[in-house]
Amino acid sequence: MDTSIALVTGANKGIGIQIARQLAGAGLTVYVGSRDAARGERAAEEIGGDARPLVLDVTDAASIAGAARQVDTLDVLINNAGISGDGKTPDREDAGTFRYIYETNVFGVVAVTNAFLPALRRSAHPRTTGPPGSSSPGTERRSRGKKRRSDVRAYTEAIRRLCPAAANAA
Numbered sequence: 001m002d003t004s005i006a007l008v009t010g011a012n013k014g015i016g017i018q019i020a021r022q023l024a025g026a027g028l029t030v031y032v033g034s035r036d037a038a039r040g041e042r043a044a045e046e047i048g049g050d051a052r053p054l055v056l057d058v059t060d061a062a063s064i065a066g067a068a069r070q071v072d073t074l075d076v077l078i079n080n081a082g083i084s085g086d087g088k089t090p091d092r093e094d095a096g097t098f099r100y101i102y103e104t105n106v107f108g109v110v111a112v113t114n115a116f117l118p119a120l121r122r123s124a125h126p127r128t129t130g131p132p133g134s135s136s137p138g139t140e141r142r143s144r145g146k147k148r149r150s151d152v153r154a155y156t157e158a159i160r161r162l163c164p165a166a167a168n169a170a
């Protein structure tokens, strides 16, 4: 039984809830990150085990700071929250949509990871991951989010240098 403590961002549905479910099933305490409190509570209940809802909007500095204050020690940070835009081709996409995608998928990862670094540094074996698709060159080449994902990978590499034990991109 693994008694580590994990946080999965965007864990109220999709890949995030599946990751959270597997971690909770393995015995970990799992903070179920969700920007909506009710959706997070429902997800944590559904996951069971020691799953705990944690309100966390990765684009909102106050929300990130509030969430970080609630977690003293963190062993595993999974930066899963992300959006993929509205499916238009790049020439039809407006700058505001691009800006919001970057806010979520790039700056959100940086802001959340930086806010939780003190808690990660209190762990004996800290681990972080970027969003699914951020570390696989094959996925990156195929993805419309090529630039965003390579930015996240570069950031994760930098964290690895600054805090050697705390970065282990998935």
Ligand SMILES: NC(=O)c1ccc[n+]([C@@H]2O[C@H](COP(=O)([O-])OP(=O)(O)OC[C@H]3O[C@@H](n4cnc5c(N)ncnc54)[C@H](OP(=O)(O)O)[C@@H]3O)[C@@H](O)[C@H]2O)c1
Pocket: 009, 010, 011, 012, 013, 014, 015, 016, 034, 035, 036, 039, 056, 057, 058, 059, 080, 081, 082, 083, 084, 104, 131, 132, 133
């Ligand atoms: N599915 C794929 O094939 C695929 C492939 C490559 C990469 N990915 C990446 O994998 C991750 C999860 O994908 P998915 O398919 O599970 O997507 P999904 O079903 O749309 O779930 C995304 C999750 O991120 C949350 N989220 C979005 N913006 C947020 C914000 N500002 N703050 C906090 N949470 C936020 C969503 O919350 P709400 O419910 O509140 O919207 C939701 O919980 C994403 O980063 C995605 O880009 C997915």
